[in-house]
Amino acid sequence: MSVANVVVHRDADVLAKAVAARIITRLVDVQSAKGSASIVLTGGTVGTATLAAIAATPARDAVDWRRLDIWWGDERFLPEGDEERNETGARRALLDRVDVDPDRVHVMRGPDSGLTAEESADSYAAELRRAARPEDHGPVPSFDVMLLGMGPDSHVASLFPGMPALYDTRSVVAVHGAPKPPPTRISLTLPAIQASREVWVVAAGDEKSGAVRLALSDSGHVQVPASGARGRARTLFLLDRAAAGKIPPELGRISSP
Numbered sequence: 001m002s003v004a005n006v007v008v009h010r011d012a013d014v015l016a017k018a019v020a021a022r023i024i025t026r027l028v029d030v031q032s033a034k035g036s037a038s039i040v041l042t043g044g045t046v047g048t049a050t051l052a053a054i055a056a057t058p059a060r061d062a063v064d065w066r067r068l069d070i071w072w073g074d075e076r077f078l079p080e081g082d083e084e085r086n087e088t089g090a091r092r093a094l095l096d097r098v099d100v101d102p103d104r105v106h107v108m109r110g111p112d113s114g115l116t117a118e119e120s121a122d123s124y125a126a127e128l129r130r131a132a133r134p135e136d137h138g139p140v141p142s143f144d145v146m147l148l149g150m151g152p153d154s155h156v157a158s159l160f161p162g163m164p165a166l167y168d169t170r171s172v173v174a175v176h177g178a179p180k181p182p183p184t185r186i187s188l189t190l191p192a193i194q195a196s197r198e199v200w201v202v203a204a205g206d207e208k209s210g211a212v213r214l215a216l217s218d219s220g221h222v223q224v225p226a227s228g229a230r231g232r233a234r235t236l237f238l239l240d241r242a243a244a245g246k247i248p249p250e251l252g253r254i255s256s257p
């Protein structure tokens with residue numbers, strides 16, 4: 001797993017725009033090299049603001065949206081179209097505004113599908129397994145970009161400190177009793193996250209600064225899930241100054257103006 005590199009931006013607005021530009025560049029580079037690309041989206045305010053920033057960027061047209069596989073790191077177990085679903089926020093911010101291939105938008109199904117949360121998690125794991133290729137050496141694709149928001153408790157996706165999902169070796173699990181509402185969710189596990197070529201953790205606000213410091217130190221991933229958010233080739237913590245406020249000098253950081 002790669003060591004985390006930190007990039008700090010002035011504020012949450014610049015952070016979202018900078019991550020949007022980074023995503024566009026990364027997808028264009030990957031598509032140029034491989035013909036298609038894959039990205040895992042996150043819920044949360046920073047993740048959604050980033051998608052809106054992509055939609056607002058003329059350079060978005062440099063991405064071939066038809067040749068992009070879109071996944072989610074987690075989803076609230078709610079009916080399709082529910083305002084609280086991460087999918088709803090992503091469609092409104094970006095996906096309904098670019099020419100994605102609907103067959104390559106892989107949603108985590110909610111209760112309206114007739115599936116239980118466990119069945120929905122198993123169904124998503126099976127979809128990931130079908131998408132994995134021999135060179136991925138595992139049950140999930142090597143995602144080109146794994147976007148993860150992070151909570152003040154250092155949760156990523158719906159992996160909350162100390163909860164059973166952090167001990168699970170499967171790729172996708174149902175989460176019950178999540179401390180962040182709604183309580184029932186579907187989430188990739190750390191092994192699935194760590195299969196990514198690149199993991200980008202995005203966080204803004206001083207309420208995240210303690211979690212950032214823990215996530216960048218060698219904390220245990222059960223109590224500090226974000227410390228397990230590492231990519232095979234690259235890990236980025238993309239922060240605003242407030243979220244970076246407790247990073248010790250020895251951990252290094254690159255600050256934009």
Ligand SMILES: O=C(O)[C@H](O)[C@@H](O)[C@H](O)[C@H](O)COP(=O)(O)O
Pocket residue numbers: 042043044045046047074075076086148149150151155156157158180
């Ligand atoms: O379903 C969710 O709620 C998200 O996937 C969750 O992991 C989110 O990314 C973090 O809680 C950060 O959220 P904020 O950026 O809003 O603080």
